[in-house]
Amino acid sequence: MLKRAMFRCGQLSSRVFAVEFDARTQPLYFTLSSNPQELHHAHQQLFGDDGKLFSLHVHSDSRIEKAQTHAEIKHKLSVTLSRDCDVFEASSFIPDVKNSVVKGFFIRDKSTTTLSEDILKTLQQSKSVCVFSYKREGEYCWQELWSPVNQVQESVRQYIAPAAAAEHHPSTLNIRNSDVFYCIDEAYKVLQECTDIIPESKEVLKLVDEQLETSRGDGFPVIVIEGLDATGKTTLTEALQESLNATLLKSPPQCLAPFRQRFDSEPPLIRRAFYALGNYITAAHIGKESLRAPVIVDRYWHSTAAYAIATAVGGRVENLPKPDSELYQWPEDLLQPNLVLLLTVSPEERLRRLRDRGQDKTVEEAELEINQLFRLKVEEAYKRIQNPACIIVDASPSPQEVLQQVQHLIRNKCHL
Numbered sequence: 108m109l110k111r112a113m114f115r116c117g118q119l120s121s122r123v124f125a126v127e128f129d130a131r132t133q134p135l136y137f138t139l140s141s142n143p144q145e146l147h148h149a150h151q152q153l154f155g156d157d158g159k160l161f162s163l164h165v166h167s168d169s170r171i172e173k174a175q176t177h178a179e180i181k182h183k184l185s186v187t188l189s190r191d192c193d194v195f196e197a198s199s200f201i202p203d204v205k206n207s208v209v210k211g212f213f214i215r216d217k218s219t220t221t222l223s224e225d226i227l228k229t230l231q232q233s234k235s236v237c238v239f240s241y242k243r244e245g246e247y248c249w250q251e252l253w254s255p256v257n258q259v260q261e262s263v264r265q266y267i268a269p270a271a272a273a274e275h276h277p278s279t280l281n282i283r284n285s286d287v288f289y290c291i292d293e294a295y296k297v298l299q300e301c302t303d304i305i306p307e308s309k310e311v312l313k314l315v316d317e318q319l320e321t322s323r324g325d326g327f328p329v330i331v332i333e334g335l336d337a338t339g340k341t342t343l344t345e346a347l348q349e350s351l352n353a354t355l356l357k358s359p360p361q362c363l364a365p366f367r368q369r370f371d372s373e374p375p376l377i378r379r380a381f382y383a384l385g386n387y388i389t390a391a392h393i394g395k396e397s398l399r400a401p402v403i404v405d406r407y408w409h410s411t412a413a414y415a416i417a418t419a420v421g422g423r424v425e426n427l428p429k430p431d432s433e434l435y436q437w438p439e440d441l442l443q444p445n446l447v448l449l450l451t452v453s454p455e456e457r458l459r460r461l462r463d464r465g466q467d468k469t470v471e472e473a474e475l476e477i478n479q480l481f482r483l484k485v486e487e488a489y490k491r492i493q494n495p496a497c498i499i500v501d502a503s504p505s506p507q508e509v510l511q512q513v514q515h516l517i518r519n520k521c522h523l
């Protein structure tokens with residue numbers, strides 16, 4: 108039983124563990140060795156402290172189950188653990204090997220209670236959760252499979268040994284087909300896999316099926332307006348609709364509005380597949396409408412990819428996939444617009460606009476406000492997307508001036 112659990116965790120010796128100790132610094136990397144190794148000074152921060160240390164990792168052959176279990180554990184740990192407990196995002200991975208990441212958490216419990224053990228005991232009953240504990244002895248620290256009743260005779264001590272920082276941040280390794288989708292089939296499959304647990308998936312897939320093949324000849328230009336919330340997309344797209352006599356579309360499309368809240372509460376795999384499919388429905392609408400008039404689109408694939416990448420990647424902007432990464436390439440089967448404009452304003456002006464609007468913000472936007480790092484990553488990811496890349500527009504002047512600036516760009520680039 109224990110051996111099977113170890114096996115589920117993959118070949119531990121070739122794996123590197125990364126703990127997101129502090130969002131502003133690089134993760135703490137370590138690996139495991141069967142020989143005692145003195146604790147590296149950097150690791151003293153985590154392993155040298157008093158208190159109990161645990162890590163837990165989520166495994167399953169079903170990616171839907173894995174995503175949901177991870178999200179449930181995250182929620183449970185955040186609401187039940189005491190103030191004396193720190194929880195860090197952790198992962199284990201094989202350096203630079205795509206899709207090798209196993210996500211989990213690292214728990215440091217300085218309390219005198221057994222609360223964290225009690226919670227881990229419950230979590231461990233799930234066949235997809237694997238818990239390790241860490242023990243110190245002098246200069247050494249080792250990891251072993253944790254068991255609440257202490258019958259881990261078979262478990263081998265694996266000593267903590269320093270590991271080099273990975274060239275590609277581990278959170279970038281699993282992005283393809285988990286956070287960002289590069290063809291309709293991959294996103295479609297995710298929703299097919301969750302029809303049992305999320306009945307709404309069937310309705311979304313039906314709406315996708317109802318869309319005819321997207322084909323677009325030499326129709327009117329298609330112009331996408333992108334940007335963070337409150338950068339002025341609605342104001343500009345409505346003004347453009349009027350001034351160009353254009354059709355205004357959105358992604359996700361109106362027909363998905365009844366399902367959005369449901370999918371927003373799901374883990375990234377399911378949530379991002381939903382938004383990806385929304386782009387294909389919008390593409391079908393663009394295909395039809397652009398035969399009749401110019402089309403303005405409020406958010407499209409740039410938003411889907413930039414938010415997904417920025418959410419998936421922990422810590423600093425430097426952790427994003429490298430600028431030349433294939434992860435920034437537009438999906439080959441998704442209708443391409445003629446022009447993508449990214450509206451940018453300073454963080455202060457954006458906050459002022461958000462406050463003036465006085466609306467409830469989505470959770471993600473509320474996080475943006477407190478999380479400068481996240482906002483920077485979304486903007487940087489927007490700028491790195493290729494084929495087509497976006498043109499940056501300074502949206503801080505008055506609405507009339509922004510409109511004029513954009514009309515000028517459209518005249519030049521699309522000859523409208």
Ligand SMILES: Nc1ncnc2c1ncn2[C@@H]1O[C@H](COP(=O)(O)OP(=O)(O)O)[C@@H](O)[C@H]1O
Binds near residue numbers: 335337338503507
């Ligand atoms: N160029 C601008 N200058 C000042 N305020 C603006 C400008 N464009 C939009 N706003 C205001 O900022 C707020 C957010 O604009 P909105 O168009 O709703 O942004 P988005 O659609 O990107 O969320 C609104 O209250 C809007 O009136």
Ligand SMILES: Nc1ccn([C@H]2C[C@H](O)[C@@H](COP(=O)(O)OP(=O)(O)O)O2)c(=O)n1
Binds near residue numbers: 358385
């Ligand atoms: N085409 C799109 C549009 C939005 N999204 C996602 C990205 C973010 O998680 C949210 C942002 O939506 P938000 O509600 O803040 O946007 P609006 O205020 O409606 O412009 O939606 C997407 O993935 N793909």
